[in-house]
Amino acid sequence: MAPPRHRDRGFSRRIQYGLFFGYVAAAVGIVVGLALILIARFYPLAFEGVRGAALDASTPVAILGRPIARGADDIGGEIGAYFNAASQNRNLKAQLAAAQRELIDSRRLAFENARLIRLLKLMEAGSRPVVSARIVGSGLSGSRRFATLAAGSSDGAHPGMPVRAAEGLVGRIAETGSHAARVVLLTDGGSSVPLRIVRTGEPALAEGRGDGTIEVHATIAGTQHFRRGDLLVTSGVGGVFPPDLPVAVVTSISGEIARAQPLADPAKLDFAMVLPIAASPPPLALPAGRPR
Template sequence: MAPPRHRGRGFSRRIQYGLFFGYVAAAMGVVAGVALVLIARFDPLAFEGIRGLALDATTPVTAVTRPIVRGGGSLAGEIGGYFNAVSENRTLHARLANAQRDLIQARVLAFENARLKRTLHLVGDQTVPIVAARIVGSDLSGTRRFATLAAGTADGVATGQPVRAADGLVGRIAEVGSHAARIILLTDGGSAVPLRVVRTGEAALGEGRGDGALEIHSTTVGGPGFQRGDLLVTSGVGGVYPPDIPVGVVTGTSGEIATARPLAEPAKLDFALVLPQVAAPPPVEAPAGRKH
């Protein structure tokens, strides 16, 4: 037998019960709502009591769910804070990198500024230099100590002229070409410079040892001697080096002999000044009739 074409909802008893209880619940809700409205309208005190009961009934549920809600909000805030911290951290790293680059550049500029100031002060204190040129090479073989200067006869450089840097005396011109010159350094084994001890005014002679240091000999018998830390300057004697150019600092003593470290280290030099040679005193003529 074929099933009926249209089956009503009442065919399922479960659906029927569900609809019935739904209608009953809806009717009870409407009745309860109307009753609450009437109570609130005609008996406010009773309505306040009902509200208190509702509040007491919902408080435990609120107490249980509140930490969960707050925890969720806190978790969301922490997640947001984490991503914000990552962004701020990247920004701070970028700023730090820029600050480090600026600091390095500032140090380079400060070093260059200090070097130029020393050079300007140097030129102001001395006679007008012949030329300022770059030191382009050095020769430190054996006991010989030479440096190459990028200036020659075309720039007014001549053999025997003293050479100094901002820190002190470098040496003198030993050989010269058209556009380059060779400097014999103070520490060369064949170099000798008349000196004066600033502390005592005592005359001394500095000779190169060929190992980067100077050997200082006192020329005054029974003088006060040397002390560690004594500053040595040129005395101007001999007609080669101008007076009062810083030369070195005493690092060790042994009787009337001392060891000194030159102030102008050739390995750290970039520029040097070639100075005019001090005019040598005229030779003393022999008496008439005396044969040489």
């Protein structure tokens, strides 16, 4: 005959033994607890010994658990530091950006101070300018190149007067109003300036190309006159431009014609000086080594 599908717990000796020992353990625990309460109440000195024994028994467990607790604290600290790293990174980036802005401002101020010092030395060393004014704009029309100067006839500026910056010659005034003037730049297609090659002293003539550069022609026939890197200055011939004003540097050569880059870039200039027209042209300087 098959055993029943659902048997009562009384049929399992294991369950019966488990219940029996559980009851016994509970009863023992209750008895021990009552005994400890009675000892603590009526025999305090004896209870101190029991507490000392319990302390001795729990000390090894505490010793073993302390490193685990410290490790858990360290892990918690590392996790907190990890989550704080993002905010710290943002703060550091903000500080770096602020430092970069301050560095840019300091470099800008240093550049501005150096430019003003060059202008001051220029005013002290050269002829006294008629007026110093801000360049407020520029215009392009085909090969024509102009700039607008915030100074006019009421400030003493008149057509034909040279205009220069600390870096070099900019051009000359073409027309004036009461408080503004139009300057024909060196690179204008209709501009021409007598020059001198500093290295040899030979004369040359610069003509604007209308593309931001000038074309320089040698005025004396012969061998190669130009070298890349030659510095070109005004010769003073014609009586308009004072002599020895820096003008341009030679960048390429094709026979007796060279292309040069002006030293003064109007697009990067803030201020320029209007100079008086030279009173009389100086004598033409002959090239070194040639007979007089």
